[in-house]
Amino acid sequence: MKLSARNLLKGKVVKVVKGAVNSEVVIELPGGEKLVSIITNTSVASLGLKKGKEAYAVIKASNIMVAVDE
Amino acid sequence: MKLSARNLLKGKVVKVVKGAVNSEVVIELPGGEKLVSIITNTSVASLGLKKGKEAYAVIKASNIMVAVDE
Amino acid sequence: MKLSARNLLKGKVVKVVKGAVNSEVVIELPGGEKLVSIITNTSVASLGLKKGKEAYAVIKASNIMVAVDE
Amino acid sequence: MKLSARNLLKGKVVKVVKGAVNSEVVIELPGGEKLVSIITNTSVASLGLKKGKEAYAVIKASNIMVAVDE
Amino acid sequence: MKLSARNLLKGKVVKVVKGAVNSEVVIELPGGEKLVSIITNTSVASLGLKKGKEAYAVIKASNIMVAVDE
Amino acid sequence: MKLSARNLLKGKVVKVVKGAVNSEVVIELPGGEKLVSIITNTSVASLGLKKGKEAYAVIKASNIMVAVDE
Numbered sequence: 001m002k003l004s005a006r007n008l009l010k011g012k013v014v015k016v017v018k019g020a021v022n023s024e025v026v027i028e029l030p031g032g033e034k035l036v037s038i039i040t041n042t043s044v045a046s047l048g049l050k051k052g053k054e055a056y057a058v059i060k061a062s063n064i065m066v067a068v069d070e
Numbered sequence: 071m072k073l074s075a076r077n078l079l080k081g082k083v084v085k086v087v088k089g090a091v092n093s094e095v096v097i098e099l100p101g102g103e104k105l106v107s108i109i110t111n112t113s114v115a116s117l118g119l120k121k122g123k124e125a126y127a128v129i130k131a132s133n134i135m136v137a138v139d140e
Numbered sequence: 141m142k143l144s145a146r147n148l149l150k151g152k153v154v155k156v157v158k159g160a161v162n163s164e165v166v167i168e169l170p171g172g173e174k175l176v177s178i179i180t181n182t183s184v185a186s187l188g189l190k191k192g193k194e195a196y197a198v199i200k201a202s203n204i205m206v207a208v209d210e
Numbered sequence: 211m212k213l214s215a216r217n218l219l220k221g222k223v224v225k226v227v228k229g230a231v232n233s234e235v236v237i238e239l240p241g242g243e244k245l246v247s248i249i250t251n252t253s254v255a256s257l258g259l260k261k262g263k264e265a266y267a268v269i270k271a272s273n274i275m276v277a278v279d280e
Numbered sequence: 281m282k283l284s285a286r287n288l289l290k291g292k293v294v295k296v297v298k299g300a301v302n303s304e305v306v307i308e309l310p311g312g313e314k315l316v317s318i319i320t321n322t323s324v325a326s327l328g329l330k331k332g333k334e335a336y337a338v339i340k341a342s343n344i345m346v347a348v349d350e
Numbered sequence: 351m352k353l354s355a356r357n358l359l360k361g362k363v364v365k366v367v368k369g370a371v372n373s374e375v376v377i378e379l380p381g382g383e384k385l386v387s388i389i390t391n392t393s394v395a396s397l398g399l400k401k402g403k404e405a406y407a408v409i410k411a412s413n414i415m416v417a418v419d420e
Contacts, residue, residue: 001141003198004183004276006106008137019370020229021248024390025136031101036076037134038371038390040201040234040248043144047138056137058143061180062272062412063133064107066095066354067078067126068117071351073408074346074393089160090299091318094180108161108180110304110318110411113354128353131390132202132342136144146246148277159300164320165276171241176216177274178301178320187278196277202342203273204247206235206284207218207266208257211281213338214323214416230369231388250341250374250388253284268283271320272412286386288417305416311381316356317414327418336417343413344387346375347358347406348397 007059009035013049025049027057077129079105083119095119097127147199149175153189165189167197217269219245223259235259237267287339289315293329305329307337357409359385363399375399377407 014034015026023044025037035057049055084104085096093114095107105127119125154174155166163184165177175197189195224244225236233254235247245267259265294314295306303324305317315337329335364384365376373394377385385407399405 001143001196001277002187002280003141003143004177004179004187005135006180006183009103017371019372021227021232021234022229022371024131024371024392027136029099029101029103031099031103033079033099033101035129035134036131036390036392037136037144038132038202039136039144040146040246042234042246043136043146047136047142047144049136049138053138056141058135058137059105059129059133060273060275061094061106062108062178063129063410064105065075065128065410066097066107066109066113066117066119067128067351068119068123070352071347071353071406072350072397073351073353074387074389074397076390076393087161089162091297091302091304092161092299094161094182106180106182107354108412109354110316110356112304112316113356117352117354126351130343130345132388133200135200137141140142145275149243157301159302162301164271164301164322167276169239169241169243171239171243173219173239173241175269175274176271176320176322177276178272179276183276187276189276189278193278198275198277199245199269199273201234201246202248203269203340204245205215205268205340206237206247206249206253206257206259207268207281208259208263210282211283211336211417212327212420213281213283214317214319214327216320216323231367231372231374232369247284248342249284250286250386252374252386253286257282257284266281270413270415272318285415289383304411307416309379309381309383311379311383313359313379313381315409315414316411317416318412319416323416327416329416329418333418338415338417339385339409339413341374341386342388343409344385345355345408346377346387346389346393346397346399347408348399348403
């Protein structure tokens with residue numbers, strides 16, 4: 001499947017924190033940056049996400065803001 | 071100002087494409103990954119975004135999805 | 141690629157309206173409902189979207205609201 | 211009230227899973243597709259959502275991505 | 281129709297800037313704050329939005345971030 | 351840091367409800383309107399959010415919908 005989301009960053013899962021409905025999933029990029037994602041527990045299970053697994057952070061372009069130092 | 075958004079990725083603006091209301095802004099991270107953002111033209115102007123400027127991509131954790139290779 | 145987005149609705153593209161940066165893409169589901177999506181022109185091109193093509197509407201669960209009749 | 215959100219899909223609530231702050235609400239469309247939504251518990255209570263109730267899934271066009279089979 | 285979105289702010293439209301696909305709509309609250317929204321042109325037309333019209337800004341709770349002064 | 355988000359509303363935190371992963375934070379504007387936000391617990395802690403603290407609600411323009419009375 002090919003997706004319209006313009007941003008696809010490959011990394012490795014380094015942490016999964018499970019809540020009642022949602023989980024927090026942390027993905028580390030090769031350069032060391034960490035991305036924090038909130039997805040449902042059902043998705044965590046269906047993708048088999050756990051520490052060490054390769055995964056992509058996927059972000060729609062309209063959900064990225066920009067900031068600059070003042 | 072300190073923001074609740076959990077994801078703040080520092081990079082450099084490498085492209086700005088202006089539309090009628092929105093612009094597409096491409097930020098390159100130090101590791102070479104490119105992030106594409108859609109923000110309003112007014113924001114592009116008020117932040118002074120242009121090729122070569124340092125900038126951050128800012129993303130709320132609930133707006134990041136996760137994918138895995140099948 | 142397998143995605144964490146919980147909502148994946150298969151249909152057919154029935155309209156593409158191109159703007160300067162974004163396009164409006166309308167997907168009709170088998171039951172006749174129409175879904176309207178705004179994605180970048182670059183995505184429209186890279187996915188080869190045009191009238192008649194099979195496509196999926198993909199929606200993160202946290203982006204769906206619920207309403208009821210009063 | 212009339213809303214700018216371009217996508218309004220009528221269905222029936224088939225599941226509500228309550229967490230500490232958010233709930234997962236599943237709406238089945240007449241054609242059998244299921245949509246999963248994450249909304250706050252307060253919204254679930256104020257809308258009186260429960261299994262069997264008619265409800266709409268409401269989605270802003272900029273929150274729908276598109277995918278195609280490869 | 282009653283909506284799950286937790287945030288509904290009543291005000292008056294003070295500006296509409298039309299693009300090719302999307303429009304920028306500015307709503308002024310009674311306290312003088314201005315809210316800027318990007319919605320499709322089709323929504324602007326179907327809601328009859330124009331300067332002076334009463335309107336609500338509608339925001340899902342998961343789309344509001346928080347910031348503090350440092 | 352200066353942010354592309356077009357909407358920045360100053361107010362005071364009047365409630366924080368903590369869940370397993372996410373918290374609900376309510377900010378009251380000077381005019382008395384209340385805004386409800388869902389952010390991660392980690393953000394609540396790192397911003398030191400608690401009842402009485404001054405804070406801003408931050409919203410990207412593409413995440414604001416518009417509604418009118420019928």
